[in-house]
Amino acid sequence: MRVLITGARGQVGHELMRLAPQGIEVFGLDSQALDITEPAQVARRVAELAPGAIINAAAYTAVDRAESDVQRAYAVNRDGVALLAEAAEHLAIPLLHISTDYVFAGDGDRPYREEDATAPAGVYGASKLAGEQALAERCSRGLILRTSWVFGAHGNNFVKTMLRLAGERDELAVVADQHGGPTPAASIAGALWLLVERYREQDSLRWGAYHFSGAPTCNWHEFAEEVFRQAIELELIERVPRVRAITSAEYPTPARRPLWSVLDCSKLERQFGIAQPDWRAGLHQMLQQRRHST
Numbered sequence: 001m002r003v004l005i006t007g008a009r010g011q012v013g014h015e016l017m018r019l020a021p022q023g024i025e026v027f028g029l030d031s032q033a034l035d036i037t038e039p040a041q042v043a044r045r046v047a048e049l050a051p052g053a054i055i056n057a058a059a060y061t062a063v064d065r066a067e068s069d070v071q072r073a074y075a076v077n078r079d080g081v082a083l084l085a086e087a088a089e090h091l092a093i094p095l096l097h098i099s100t101d102y103v104f105a106g107d108g109d110r111p112y113r114e115e116d117a118t119a120p121a122g123v124y125g126a127s128k129l130a131g132e133q134a135l136a137e138r139c140s141r142g143l144i145l146r147t148s149w150v151f152g153a154h155g156n157n158f159v160k161t162m163l164r165l166a167g168e169r170d171e172l173a174v175v176a177d178q179h180g181g182p183t184p185a186a187s188i189a190g191a192l193w194l195l196v197e198r199y200r201e202q203d204s205l206r207w208g209a210y211h212f213s214g215a216p217t218c219n220w221h222e223f224a225e226e227v228f229r230q231a232i233e234l235e236l237i238e239r240v241p242r243v244r245a246i247t248s249a250e251y252p253t254p255a256r257r258p259l260w261s262v263l264d265c266s267k268l269e270r271q272f273g274i275a276q277p278d279w280r281a282g283l284h285q286m287l288q289q290r291r292h293s294t
């Protein structure tokens with residue numbers, strides 16, 4: 001089976017390439033090889049490769065920039081997804097797509113379930129929700145995996161920022177009133193490959209939206225403290241900075257972040273036996289990888 005991966009150089013795209021199962025012929029295209037907002041490129045690439053499935057790991061992910069770059073955010077996160085969905089439908093193949101906790105308002109008091117009402121607070125979340133809708137309207141074999149707080153060895157993320165700041169500062173302020181599930185990019189890739197394999201075995205899947213994020217739930221301040229705890233143990237940093245807990249109000253950003261980002265991931269486990277990964281173990285693997293590469 002041949003699988004086309006878009007956004008192959010992103011955090012998740014990279015892990016999809018690294019973790020591709022045997023017996024699957026993977027074609028990973030980065031944004032230069034395939035810009036998903038270009039109809040002619042999408043049509044040509046998909047026709048050339050004739051994949052048996054597409055995984056869309058491409059997205060406009062600059063949450064703050066999206067507030068002032070609305071057109072581009074929608075071009076990638078909605079219109080690009082629509083083009084891929086049409087191409088997948090034309091070939092009668094599945095499109096596996098990644099979405100986000102930011103589709104929710106972020107004011108819940110229990111983990112969000114797939115069918116809960118969406119109400120994105122910013123442009124990024126709204127553009128991702130529009131992408132989900134574009135996919136659902138166009139593609140009868142669409143699967144959406146909503147995830148949160150992604151980190152991995154490749155690309156930019158919170159873990160890498162914390163490691164850098166540990167070398168630069170004695171004290172950091174990190175928000176402690178936003179709750180969610182950090183998710184290793186490698187775990188997302190692993191879950192997507194399991195779904196592809198299941199599709200390959202059964203020639204079908206139960207399509208629709210699923211939640212997938214790391215456990216246990218934490219806040220960014222706790223996440224930072226765990227990064228430093230593991231990093232000092234692995235001798236990746238020389239000293240642990242003091243981490244001061246602050247509120248979101250004390251750390252204003254162009255895009256408002258959800259205070260409550262916790263996803264109920266039981267549907268994916270019930271349906272496919274894919275359990276939530278422990279993000280602390282994923283963090284350990286990422287840091288070890290980093291240690292061996294320095």
Ligand SMILES: NC(=O)c1ccc[n+]([C@@H]2O[C@H](COP(=O)([O-])OP(=O)(O)OC[C@H]3O[C@@H](n4cnc5c(N)ncnc54)[C@H](OP(=O)(O)O)[C@@H]3O)[C@@H](O)[C@H]2O)c1
Nearest residue numbers: 007009010011012031035036058059061100147149150155
């Ligand atoms: N990062 C998070 O914390 C987070 C949280 C929840 C959900 N997600 C979702 O998870 C998925 C993967 O995110 P990620 O963290 O791996 O993102 P990422 O590291 O920013 O990777 C996204 C990739 O998409 C590519 N891309 C952007 N515009 C494109 C276009 N027009 N055509 C083709 N490729 C394009 C980018 O390439 P260039 O760099 O060359 O532009 C980049 O390599 C996304 O759907 C994202 O919305 C992420």
